[in-house]
């Protein structure tokens with residue numbers, strides 16, 4: 001039986017929503033610092049087209065305009081690190097997204113410190129509170145972009161971001177930098193709203209009972 005709803009979904013869309021066309025915008029997203037290359041050739045670039053792709057094995061996807069120096073370096077070494085800055089590092093994060101390593105040594109320019117990781121030769125950034133060491137498992141060409149899948153073979157966290165009693169990560173200490181691509185704005189996190197896999201539990205239980 002067909003149910004008459006009185007107003008078409010198309011009409012609702014026209015009244016309440018503005019169509020924005022095909023778009024690459026998704027928000028919020030992290031603004032991370034990707035390190036590629038080794039030794040004196042290590043380079044750092046800002047990256048927002050990034051996401052977790054798998055938990056087993058832990059795999060991250062990062063996507064970059066193919067002409068970036070970082071792509072050349074990753075193709076040569078087949079590894080990279082992803083470093084998550086805190087909100088107070090906004091200026092250097094933006095700088096690393098404005099200037100290419102083809103022209104400048106961004107570690108020297110910003111004072112960011114490359115330090116040895118544990119499993120790969122590409123350095124991590126000391127000043128970023130959370131770091132991932134990644135080994136490339138797949139490469140895809142997507143239009144103007146090169147996407148790398150990287151297996152995360154090691155992670156590091158600054159000890160002051162860990163609760164000494166519980167061992168849990170303290171998000172307030174981590175203070176991650178958030179990026180809203182559509183409006184090109186950096187933000188810090190707001191208030192905690194609940195716990196994952198718990199905040200919807202009451203609703204799930206009520207619906208199960210009804």
Ligand SMILES: Cc1cc2nc3c(=O)[nH]c(=O)nc-3n(C[C@H](O)[C@H](O)[C@H](O)COP(=O)(O)O)c2cc1C
Nearest residue numbers: 045046047048049064065068069070097099100101
């Ligand atoms: C907030 C922000 C996010 C960015 N995200 C990306 C991204 O996801 N992919 C990309 O190719 N370039 C991105 N860029 C631009 C690169 O970081 C920039 O072109 C950089 O100079 C490339 O560095 P490289 O040539 O040293 O590799 C971003 C820039 C900013 C400011």
